[in-house]
Amino acid sequence: MQIGTAESSPGELVTGWLDVTDLPTGTPERLPVLIAEGEEDGPTLWITASIHGNEVTALAAAQDVMREELASKIRGTVVCLPNLNPAGLRRTTRTSYYHGDDPNRYFPDPDADGSRPPRVQELIDERVFEAFADSADALVDLHTAQVGSIPFVIRDRVLHGSAERRSADTGAATPRGTERDEDEARELADELERLADAYDFPVINEYTAEEYMEQNLQRSTAGAALNNAGIPAFTVELGGFEVVEENTREKGVVGLLNVMRELDMLPGEPEPTGLDAPVDFPVKRAVHPHTETAGIVRHRVDAGDTFEGGDVIADIVTPHGEPKATVETDHDGYVVGRYHGVAAYENDPVTSLAVRDDGDLVVPRSQE
Template sequence: MADLLTVGNVTAVPGKIQYGQWEALAHPTGHTEFFPIILAQGKTAGPCLWLTAGIHGTEQAGPLAIYRLITEDLLPRLHGTIVALPALNPAGLRTMQRDPYHANDDPNRFWPEKKVISATDPDRDPPSSLERAYQGLYEEIVTSADYFIDFHNAWIGSLSFALRDRILYQPGDAADRDRALALAERLDKMVTAYGHTVVNEYPAETYIREKLHRTASGSVLQKSRIPAFTAELGTGLVPDPAIIQAACAGTRNVMRWAGMLKDDTEAIEGIRVIRPGYAVRRMRTPRVPEACIVHHLVDAGMRVGKGDVVAEMRDVWGRPVGNRVIRSSYEGLVLGRTNGVYFYPGQPIMTMAVRDGDSLTAPYPDTY
């Protein structure tokens, strides 16, 4: 626990919850945008846990989980410090849009990466005001954080799950590989303590191509080697109270594992927790072969086998299309259905957790 920890305009006080703000950016209309800060510190020393939420404006369960977690009842039991920022994208939250109107891109791809990008290319757009804000906030996070959780939502009706990134290392660097292995072991214990379904991220090449190393948790994990993961909390705009309660219980269990709470582990109740008996990773599958209207026949949490029928295909009049049905190409678990029923060729109709035979560490791809 850092002495006199200050974040934005607020300084931690042992035994108290403090509220403040982190000045993020200025608008050309003369007002400024800030990120609200909740800073809770116990009376005894311990680790520092950072919690963030609300980086996508349509994902609003995370702020509620933070508000419910950080209470006066928690303080007497707390060893260490919680730094929480429940609204990383105020513009998106206000307008209920995933991306902020002033950045026009996914804000969860704005965080610093390990590779140094040249700032002298005149044809390259400079970072947006929001990206610069996140870069500054990142420096504050890694100065004090021992652990980091970023709360998100996946799809309507989807499972609650912990999304675990693979730890990337420099090819040919044995010491960096060893550090990655040690960090992967710590991260495994952290997501196991959280107690929800655990799903691994994409393989390394897809991970880099999708810029997932530039998410909030990916940046903290890959660049600064701080244990971090994304907690996906089901539906976004109509949060599920049971998932919010389970997220609070899971976060307290992470705090128990980290030594921030000394009482007994809580059971994760009220949600489906699936342990398939083998490691799984997320995959957007299956995909429609032609333009059609999809009638899903499976839902989040259901297990499917390779070749199982998971949906029917119809035209706009309701008549069968093509082979009439869509079959799963993999054995696995349905994490959630893609929103909507109207699909173009190649679009995925759901996201599954499929068997993952890859290591939890991997070298950076040659293309990076």
């Protein structure tokens, strides 16, 4: 297998670079590539990390799983791109400086149609997509969430049915392209569940399909791998950002090895991470609750705490510390992380939560 300048060889760990664009200053922008190929044929697992350049625990976990000895132990091949965003890495920032928005929202989507030529981040994402779409049997994309956040896995819903082209003039929708049918979507969702569970972090289902598409998450690394390329793919959130959380990094590596065991690339039983979900019902990710009152946020909960509908999540106080309002939740679930800062404007969310999810994990792409 060849990815950029990295050419795999049985029983070896090789490194190289994947050029993704030319920089105005005369050098290529290139992504580091590592490939570990086993002596025996088997599946190909892709590990990508730190598309948000300040999510350094993700980068460190990706580096650490790609040990010299991995190639002598595995069946099949592991391809690892530990940093998908060198511009963000240079400055320890979430985004690149090509244009300031989220680089993890520009992967190819059959629904995405622009009248202007794609900008450089979209070209880079497309080139990364092309590199994994043909070769990956599974993909794990490593990230981090809020400071103090619990580590978790995000499991996306699998979309089925045609993407639609919406006429700019009339608003009329016509189906385009061929997409998986519902049975294929269920099969893909089952495969995804098997691998996401194998990681042995608490699994949180992604937002509802409507919110997912609204946020362009089908154009994230794992979202496009899953919903466009049909590869079982999920996102891992390894705690907080900007400083490597060593304990979480270590568990992140264990999770990756567990996925290899589940794919029968590595022998042996899965190693428990010891990370258990605080509740025993299915949950989905929720940016919730929001405060209607502007003020200073004083949280009553921390990451990992459970709550029930009606519980107060935070107080909103004046700059003098006097009570102004309370922010309640109307869901059951647990706290994933608290949002940074204490200054809240109207309708700002105060926490990232995992709330009870009764929704289906396989959903039609067009919600009519």
